[in-house]
Amino acid sequence: MSNPEHTEEATKTLRILAVDDHEITILGYKFILEDVEFDGYNIIVDTATTFESAKKIIEDSVDSFKYDILFLDVQLFAPNEDQPYTGEDLGILARKLVPETKIVYMSSFSDNFRINSILKTVDPDGYLVKTDIDPKSLEDAVKTIVLDPPYYSSKALGAIRKKMANDIELDEKDRKILFHLSKGTKTKDLEKFIRLSPSSIENRKRHLKTLFGTENENDLALILAAKNKGFI
Amino acid sequence: MSNPEHTEEATKTLRILAVDDHEITILGYKFILEDVEFDGYNIIVDTATTFESAKKIIEDSVDSFKYDILFLDVQLFAPNEDQPYTGEDLGILARKLVPETKIVYMSSFSDNFRINSILKTVDPDGYLVKTDIDPKSLEDAVKTIVLDPPYYSSKALGAIRKKMANDIELDEKDRKILFHLSKGTKTKDLEKFIRLSPSSIENRKRHLKTLFGTENENDLALILAAKNKGFI
DNA sequence: AGCAAATCCTTAAAAATTCTATGGATTTTA
DNA sequence: TAAAATCCATAGAATTTTTAAGGATTTGCT
Numbered sequence: 001m002s003n004p005e006h007t008e009e010a011t012k013t014l015r016i017l018a019v020d021d022h023e024i025t026i027l028g029y030k031f032i033l034e035d036v037e038f039d040g041y042n043i044i045v046d047t048a049t050t051f052e053s054a055k056k057i058i059e060d061s062v063d064s065f066k067y068d069i070l071f072l073d074v075q076l077f078a079p080n081e082d083q084p085y086t087g088e089d090l091g092i093l094a095r096k097l098v099p100e101t102k103i104v105y106m107s108s109f110s111d112n113f114r115i116n117s118i119l120k121t122v123d124p125d126g127y128l129v130k131t132d133i134d135p136k137s138l139e140d141a142v143k144t145i146v147l148d149p150p151y152y153s154s155k156a157l158g159a160i161r162k163k164m165a166n167d168i169e170l171d172e173k174d175r176k177i178l179f180h181l182s183k184g185t186k187t188k189d190l191e192k193f194i195r196l197s198p199s200s201i202e203n204r205k206r207h208l209k210t211l212f213g214t215e216n217e218n219d220l221a222l223i224l225a226a227k228n229k230g231f232i
Numbered sequence: 233m234s235n236p237e238h239t240e241e242a243t244k245t246l247r248i249l250a251v252d253d254h255e256i257t258i259l260g261y262k263f264i265l266e267d268v269e270f271d272g273y274n275i276i277v278d279t280a281t282t283f284e285s286a287k288k289i290i291e292d293s294v295d296s297f298k299y300d301i302l303f304l305d306v307q308l309f310a311p312n313e314d315q316p317y318t319g320e321d322l323g324i325l326a327r328k329l330v331p332e333t334k335i336v337y338m339s340s341f342s343d344n345f346r347i348n349s350i351l352k353t354v355d356p357d358g359y360l361v362k363t364d365i366d367p368k369s370l371e372d373a374v375k376t377i378v379l380d381p382p383y384y385s386s387k388a389l390g391a392i393r394k395k396m397a398n399d400i401e402l403d404e405k406d407r408k409i410l411f412h413l414s415k416g417t418k419t420k421d422l423e424k425f426i427r428l429s430p431s432s433i434e435n436r437k438r439h440l441k442t443l444f445g446t447e448n449e450n451d452l453a454l455i456l457a458a459k460n461k462g463f464i
Numbered sequence: 465a466g467c468a469a470a471t472c473c474t475t476a477a478a479a480a481t482t483c484t485a486t487g488g489a490t491t492t493t494a
Numbered sequence: 495t496a497a498a499a500t501c502c503a504t505a506g507a508a509t510t511t512t513t514a515a516g517g518a519t520t521t522g523c524t
Contacts, residue, residue, distance in 0.1 A: 116396070119393075119396040119397055120396070120397055120398070120399055123393070123396075123397035148386050150389060150390075150393050152389070154380050157382060157384070158382075160392060160396060161351075161355070161382050163396065164348070164351040164352070164355075164392060164395065164396075165351055165352055165355040166352070167352055169401065169403070171401070186499075186500090187499075187500065187501095188498090188499065188500080196483075196484090197483065197484050197485075198484090198485095199483075199484055199485065199486085200482075200483050200484065202500080202501070202502080203482080203483080203484095204482095205501095206501085206502085218491095218500090219500090418470075418471090419470075419471065419472095420469090420470065420471080428512075428513095429512065429513050429514080430513090430514095431512075431513055431514065431515090432511075432512050432513065434471080434472070434473085435511080435512080435513095436511095437472095438472085438473085450471090450520095451471090
């Protein structure tokens with residue numbers, strides 16, 4: 001279990017860093033979290049609104065106190081301004097720098113592809129879909145994450161459940177095909193993202209359609225079925 | 233959501249069938265569950281201690297009232313008396329007969345292989361490892377399962393987390409090899425369970441050992457590593 | 465210790481699967 | 495309707511998996 005520096009009984013401190021590009025959201029977390037009654041802990045919430053500033057704060061913390069929990073927004077930047085780094089990258093970085101620190105993700109929607117990816121690359125101690133969050137559940141989350149992780153919010157659990165219940169097995173190339181198709185990439189352009197010949201891509205697409213029970217239907221039907229089963 | 237037959241406001245009834253081969257365990261559930269305060273529901277717990285009796289009760293219920301929740305013990309029988317049917321079979325049956333009924337599993341230990349199998353074949357609305365259960369968590373479980381399933385107890389979530397965080401991909405044959413090896417089956421006897429030649433099995437075993445980082449170690453090291461990552 | 469059984473490892477050929485290029489039919493889009 | 499994109503079938507190439515056979519090593523048992 002994470003072990004914050006503290007004197008024996010007096011006031012134990014639980015240090016949290018919340019990273020979200022919306023200032024107002026951060027204020028919400030800070031307001032709720034610093035109010036949580038939890039086993040005599042004094043909860044302190046620091047904040048950051050950009051990848052760079054969060055990175056700096058975490059790096060600085062390595063040699064002094066370390067944070068007990070990191071709350072990371074999955075979508076650190078607006079999708080159109082193509083910033084190179086996301087919340088996922090920040091989590092990967094943090095795992096290296098401060099492995100004992102618990103990491104919790106928050107995302108606006110339950111994007112299955114993203115959830116699956118983060119569960120593999122970061123294996124966070126918690127995953128909260130924002131619409132699931134209210135003061136009480138956030139409090140539950142903090143306690144569970146400290147005492148007996150992981151904590152997954154209801155919608156996150158829904159995505160995980162779908163994935164676990166699935167007996168369709170896809171390899172990396174299949175997943176990439178589905179992902180890029182769902183982003184609107186045209187079949188003929190897929191070869192730029194996936195190291196396969198156009199005809200192989202077509203073969204795999206046809207194979208995917210039989211797997212998902214959308215034979216002789218178009219690509220839209222395929223990606224809808226894939227979404228439905230939690231792959232995208 | 234499941235909709236038990238009840239008159240408008242008066243007393244809504246929540247019907248539960250608990251199946252476990254240990255009488256004493258059932259009494260525990262009954263005692264706790266019928267005491268739960270839940271939104272004006274009157275909770276009734278019926279019980280069964282064998283596969284056959286449970287099957288009969290469920291079949292009979294199809295044409296009258298239907299149960300809202302089934303609590304099923306994973307290990308319905310002692311492992312030595314090789315009864316043909318397990319809690320998993322009962323769940324599969326129930327899903328067919330009464331698809332609206334919520335199904336919850338309880339198991340004595342967090343056997344990853346079993347959990348993974350049940351999550352695929354039955355996709356239950358809840359999975360509780362018995363050592364995680366106390367009156368409060370059981371109450372939470374019932375409420376969550378009725379209102380917003382699924383509910384997975386802490387140790388079950390641990391197993392699920394391991395699985396989701398894994399990037400090792402095994403096919404059915406690999407999984408069978410691991411499973412039978414872990415049961416003590418000798419390599420030369422594996423071919424009776426898996427449609428492969430002895431030399432293929434050896435190849436796959438070697439491949440598995442590299443995947444799990446136990447190259448040049450014995451089979452025990454392999455199955456320990458596989459257990460550790462949640463595959464067995 | 466010593467024997468037998470089981471496991472481990474290599475090699476090489478057979479079998480199966482996947483990839484690829486090509487050409488043409490069909491559908492979608494502008 | 496013309497052009498572009500998608501869909502589908504075929505067949506040879508490339509890759510991976512399976513299989514058989516041999517011997518080296520380890521394990522289990524008396």
